[in-house]
Amino acid sequence: MKKLYMIFCLNFIEKYRGRFKIYFELVYSMYTMEMEMFKMTIKESFELNKFIIFIMALTCTVTVANLYYCQPLLGQIAKSFNVTEANAGFVVTLTQVGYALGMLFLVPLGDIKERKKLIIEMLLLVSVFLFAAFISRNYYVLLVTSFLIGFTTIVPQLIVPFAAHLSKPEERGQVIGNVLSGLLIGILLSRVFSGIIGDILGWRNVYLIASLLMVSFLFIIVFLFPKSKPTSKISYKKLIFSMWGLIKREKVLREASINGALMFGSFSIFWTALVFLLESKVYNMGSKEAGFFGLVGIVGALAAPVVGKVADKKTPRFAVGFAIIFSTIAYVCFWGMGYKIYGLVIGVILLDLGNQTGQVSNQARVQAISDQERSRINTVFMVSYFIGGSIGSFVAAVFWQKFGWSGVCAIGMFFQIIAVIFHYFIYGTKFSIRNKYGQVR
Incomplete structure (x- = not known):
């Protein structure tokens, strides 16, 4: 079996090495040129303004989309490789597992390395893996590339602590809200984009366009993003192991991480299963229609800056409570009215509003914990968040089947229900404490 696998890998490399060579040469030449520009355009001092916040949000939009293009395309992927819908769901699961591991092992580097250069390197790698998905002709090759796409799509999680680091303490919630609004819009519009492009050009071309987008954003980041100084000077091994100390020490971080995992788990359950529902006999729709539901959810994304202001003025934990209520009511709508379009629309608005409110508020809480450990704190929170999402994607496909x-x-x-129990009964209000700026977490 091992010998057959090696023969398959060698044949795959031999067959597509020409395409990879051309693509690698193109991307590498761009990367080399941009590194030279990078050296010339570095500035030691930098003031965060609305335009840079917008560029940060836009970068989050186009990069986080890599994780969700596949969701409206699962039906096409299943037919293309002649696998079941449950097996096709592993494309989503492995993408999110890869993302969680990328956050665990790569995002902490933001505390000890220059963030701008790290972001550029990640964009280079993910563009290559997206191209590999485009040319894949085997289901298992697609699974591997899906994992690698997730593993290197960590740019949004480098940008969030970057924005928090550059912002004033009294404006941090609003800045994070603006950046995360770009992230959620990317999650939602990615489904619209991939649904339409997949319906017209097929699922493979979605990955090709995504790869070219990543290369394009290299230029934008080189010219506009500021240089950042590393906030810690420790070894990579100590950096990774220090996160366990954070988990043990910071009660707020533990609470926010559990809540985030449960909230994003329920969010992923719906969006993974939606395409199967719409392609069933109940609706007889396709990937394009599944993608259009992402437009409905933008209502939640637009609420992010408002949520950030509430988190700055009142308490982030107060906003998290409302987020849980919104998402719970959404599932009441899905259960009772899921076979009606209006039921799905109402539920999508509430679910996306709840998910975005919860993420912005939880991020505002954890990013106020420590100035020197922001990337690691973000890693702990977001790894938990996407472990919940990965579990949600997996169980959604299984329970649908x-x-x-x-x-x-x-x-x-x-x-x-588990999120409600943790927030209102297990943790209660005992962890709503003030940080050194006087802000309630």
């Missing part, structure tokens, strides 16, 4: 839409709604509601 075995129990249909009712099963999907049941498991999503289960995640929400």
Whole structure:
């Protein structure tokens, strides 16, 4: 079996090495040129303004989209490789598992390395892996490239602590809210984009366009992003192991991480299963229609800056409570009215509003913990967040296959009930404490 696998890998490399060579040469030449520009355009002092916040949000939009292009395309992918819908769901699961591991092992580097250069390097790598997905002709090759796409799509999680570091303490919640609004818009529009392009040009071309987008944003970042000084001077090994100390020491971080995992788990359950529902006999729709539901969820993304202001003026934990309520009501709508378009629309608005409110508020809480450990704090929170998302994507495909839409709604509601129990009963209000700036966490 091992010998057959080696023969398969060698044949794959031999068959596509010409395409890879051309692509690598093009991307590497751009990278080399941009590194020279990088050296010439570095500035030691920098003032964060609205335009740079917008560019940061836009970068989050186009990069985080890499994680979600596949969701409306699962039906096409299943047919293309002649696999079941449950097996096609592993494309989503492995992408998010890769993302979680990338955050665990790569995002902490933002505390000890120059962030701008690190962001550029990650964009270079993910562009190559997206191109590999475009030319893949085997289901298992696609699974591997999906994992690698997730592993290197960590740019948004480098930008969030970067923005928090550059912002004033009294404006941090609003700045994070603006940046995260770009992230959620990317999550939602990625489904619209991939649904339309997939319907017209096929699922492979979605990955090709995404790869070219990553290369394009290298130029934007080189010219506009500021240089950042590393906030810590420790070895990589100590950097990784120090996160366990953060988990043990910071109660607020533990609470926010558990809440984030449960909230994003229920969010991923719905969006993974939605395409299967719309392609079923109930609706007889396709990937394009599934993608258009992302437009509905933009209402939640637009609320992010408002949520950030509430978190700055009142308490982030107060906003998290509302987020849980919004998402729980969303699943009531899905369960009771999921076979009606208006039921799905109402539920999508509430679910995306709840997810965005929860993420912005939890990020405002954890980013106020420490100035020197922001990347590691963000890693702990977001790894938990996407572990929840990976589990949600996996169980969504399994429960759809075995129990249909009712099963999907049941498991999503289960995640929400656990979130309610943790927020209101296990943790209560005992961890709403003030940081050194006087802000309530």
